[in-house]
Amino acid sequence: MRATLVFGVVLALGACGGFDEAEVARRGAAALMPFKTELKQTLIGALKEGPDAAIDACAVKAPEIARRASHDGVKVGRASKKLRNPGNQAMPWVEPFLDGIDAPRVVDLGDGRAGYLEPIRVEALCTTCHGAAIGEPIAGRIKERYPLDQAVGYAEGDFRGVFWVELDDVR
Numbered sequence: 001m002r003a004t005l006v007f008g009v010v011l012a013l014g015a016c017g018g019f020d021e022a023e024v025a026r027r028g029a030a031a032l033m034p035f036k037t038e039l040k041q042t043l044i045g046a047l048k049e050g051p052d053a054a055i056d057a058c059a060v061k062a063p064e065i066a067r068r069a070s071h072d073g074v075k076v077g078r079a080s081k082k083l084r085n086p087g088n089q090a091m092p093w094v095e096p097f098l099d100g101i102d103a104p105r106v107v108d109l110g111d112g113r114a115g116y117l118e119p120i121r122v123e124a125l126c127t128t129c130h131g132a133a134i135g136e137p138i139a140g141r142i143k144e145r146y147p148l149d150q151a152v153g154y155a156e157g158d159f160r161g162v163f164w165v166e167l168d169d170v171r
C-alpha cells in the first residue's frame, strides 16, 4: 500500500515536468540527425584532402555545421570531458553526463525547456586524430593549434563525449 502511494507520488512529480519525454527524445534525435551526418561526411571528405583540410573541417566547419543545424528554439552541439578546444566547454546541465552515458537521455531544464543527449563513441576513423599514437604531420598540426589538447589516447569504442540538444518551448 505504502509502496503504491510512493510510486504514485513519483509518477505525479514526473508528470509535473510538464512535457512528454518521448516527444522530446524524438525531436532531439531528429535535430541531431543532420548534424551528425554532415559532420561525418565533411570529415571523411576533408581527410582525403590531407591533414590541414581535415583539422580545418573540425575546427572551422564543425561549429558552422552546428549553427546551421540549430534553428527555431533548437540548439545542437558537442561536448566532452577531455577537450581539444577549450571553447567547447559544456553547459552546466551537460556536465554531469560527461563521465559517460550508454543511451540517449532527456533532461528537464525548467521554464518549459528540455535537453536531449546522445553518447559519442570513438570509431576507427577518429583515432587518426584522437588516438594513442597520432602520426605526423597531424600530431604536429594539432599541437600547434591546440597547445592544451586533452582529447587524445582514445581507442575504438571508447566514450568520447555527448551530442547535446536544447529545445525551447516543450510544454
Ligand code: HEC
Residues within 6 Å of the ligand: 043, 047, 054, 055, 058, 059, 060, 062, 063, 078, 079, 080, 082, 083, 084, 085, 086, 088, 120, 121, 122, 123, 125, 126, 127, 128, 129, 130, 151, 160, 161, 162
Ligand atoms: C582530422 C582530425 C580529426 C578527426 C579524424 C576527428 N577529429 Fe574530433 N576534433 C578534431 C579537432 C581539430 C577538434 C577541435 C575542433 C574545434 O576547434 O572546435 C576536434 C573536436 C572534437 C570534439 C569536440 C570536443 C573537443 O574536444 O573540443 C569531439 C566530441 C570530437 N572531436 C569527436 C570526434 C569523433 C567522434 C571523431 C570520429 C568520428 C573525430 N572527432 C574525428 C580533429 C579530428
